[in-house]
Amino acid sequence: MGEAEPPTPPPLPHAARRKFVPVEEAAEQSPFEHQPPFRPRRNPTKLWTMAAVAFAVTIAALGGAAWYFGVPQWIPGVNQTFGAGPADLVRSFPPEKQDRRQLPNGTEYFGLSGTVTNTGKEVRALPEILIVLRDSNDKVVKTWPVPPPQAELAPGESVTINAAVTDVPKSAKVAEIGWKPD
Known part of the structure; x- marks a missing residue:
């Protein structure tokens, strides 16, 4: 009889297989x-x-x-309500020229008057004015821009600005006036 061939071994698991490497x-x-x-x-x-x-x-x-x-307070420019206007333009809005009252129909009214003067030696463009009303907690309750009555101011020239708005929130306590940001 012939020799019996040895049985073939079972296949190795994947981890035990080795790659053939030449001698x-x-x-x-x-x-x-x-x-x-x-x-x-x-x-x-x-x-x-x-x-x-x-x-x-x-x-x-x-x-x-x-x-x-809300946006965190530590981020630069977050609380920037007003823009930086030209240093030569001086605003003057005295408190005695600010008027707040209730009209006969029950509507809240706020008006103000003031001047902007060019103290420089060059003609300056007159930017828009921004009026901001805040409540007792310093929260903005109303803002509105006031367009300038003329585009430019010559050196030494002044211009009077009058503005009024109705539907003012009753919680508004303080008015701030500044340049409108770009």
Whole structure:
């Protein structure tokens, strides 16, 4: 009779399989050489997609928090109500020329009068004036811009500005006058 062939061994699990290495290379490689403990991920697109979704959720949460709670006070320019006007233009809106009263029909009225003077030596463009009404907690309750009566002021020239508005909130306590921001 013939010799019986030895049975074929069962296939090795994936972790136990080794890559065939030629004898010449095997002599150069040490079995104790450092190898990474893991293989690199096969799908970087999935990681980038997860990162993009996490970024979008974070931005949406920050936007929602800013909408609900308001923008933090430490951010520069957040509380900038007025713009920086030319230094040569001097505003004068005295409190005795500010008038607040209730009209006979029950509407709240606020009016003011003042001057803007060009103290410089050059012709200056006259920017819009912004009037801001605040309540006792320093919260803005109404703002409105007042267009200038003329576009420019010559050196030494003054212009009178009169403004009035109705439907003033009853909570308004303080009026501030400044240049409208750009």
